[in-house]
């Protein structure tokens with residue numbers, strides 16, 4: 001950068017030692033008249049050029065010109081001033097190792113910045129923008145979408161300030177459906193935390209905490225969180241004191257809904273790739289769509305694992321498909337943040353048994369309850385290195401891959417049968433292939449010399465030495481299955497052709 005900068009003649013005229021620089025292009029234009037004057041006086045010109053040369057030699061690429069670096073050097077010299085060469089090296093090695101430790105997964109340093117700087121900043125900004133002062137009159141509730149142990153999920157919409165909410169709900173068919181008129185446009189998802197159920201309130205608090213945390217750490221990996229509110233009065237739709245969490249409505253269907261369709265995965269083709277796959281052989285088309293879905297799942301998992309979070313409930317119903325063909329993780333009620341031990345309770349397995357890895361728990365059963373957050377954060381890189389808790393989610397991701405690629409495993413009965421068989425075969429996918437009584441189709445996974453099968457067998461496996469053995473999200477993205485991915489090329493081409501149209 002410094003070599004692109006040059007002192008201007010005018011600057012040097014005022015003060016030839018001035019460290020001020022302006023870009024070369026500007027210098028040559030602004031000072032053309034001065035140069036012309038120099039042309040008429042060669043002696044003065046030589047003296048000037050001498051100054052310029054000297055100045056350039058002195059200033060070009062001299063990093064200590066930059067105040068931060070100068071300050072850093074000064075600090076280093078001050079601290080190490082009285083140390084011997086050996087001690088200075090020791091100091092440097094210690095500083096380097098500390099840096100590696102603080103930035104190693106799950107990132108103690110970034111975590112501290114997030115907790116002590118970004119979280120309060122987000123709270124302040126949200127309060128200023130009114131995001132933290134949502135209330136019942138801002139929303140209208142539509143149909144029920146699902147019910148978990150601790151909450152009930154509804155579709156809904158944001159009501160503009162000048163519109164009365166009651167006018168927006170109309171009876172359509174047997175259910176309350178949202179009649180979205182011109183004024184009520186933005187659809188949302190609302191989760192009502194159950195009242196009077198043990199642990200429900202705590203679960204709601206945790207889910208809210210995880211959603212705020214992810215909105216800072218990995219916003220593109222999960223549904224956009226809009227905030228929460230407590231109903232201040234009882235109306236036809238709300239009960240006083242009830243807590244609600246609100247997300248942006250990301251899409252009509254989740255991956256499980258798409259997989260129920262006989263046409264899967266081709267039913268995802270229009271939103272994933274537009275029309276560009278027409279003309280490609282149908283097996284190839286299926287394989288490309290599945291690879292694109294899987295790539296997105298693994299990429300999102302990598303993002304949340306990088307921040308120390310393990311989802312613990314990865315399954316097709318918790319992967320919502322957006323209108324633009326993006327797959328987003330939802331339902332962080334069972335997630336745990338192993339950077340600070342949030343929502344980690346020893347021996348508490350929360351996962352859906354159909355997607356649960358053989359180890360059952362995210363950390364070994366003998367792991368004690370987490371200490372206070374700063375201490376847990378300090379030890380988290382060691383905990384992560386020793387236990388690789390992220391591999392818990394990777395097993396579930398492997399089951400999702402198998403289900404997408406092998407149609408017989410998409411039904412509840414088919415998946416339960418698979419789980420019985422794989423358990424008796426010691427979670428060895430190759431043995432399962434040789435021994436299964438069902439007749440699964442392996443065509444998609446066997447394409448390209450069986451790269452898909454190889455990845456699946458590295459995801460669906462027991463933990464090995466040091467609880468490794470299963471492939472992590474980062475390693476999965478480097479697996480030959482994803483390298484040179486035609487799915488990426490097709491996705492880019494489709495975007496280009498869509499923007500042209």
Ligand SMILES: Nc1ncnc2c1ncn2[C@@H]1O[C@H](COP(=O)(O)OP(=O)(O)OP(=O)(O)O)[C@@H](O)[C@H]1O
Nearest residue numbers: 145146147148153189223247249250251254317331
């Ligand atoms: N942001 C969103 N955009 C679109 N749909 C969503 C969104 N969040 C949730 N849904 C839909 O609502 C359903 C239920 O959501 P969620 O899994 O969070 O609820 P839950 O009560 O924890 O249910 P369960 O415990 O059965 O998984 C999802 O399967 C999905 O179809």
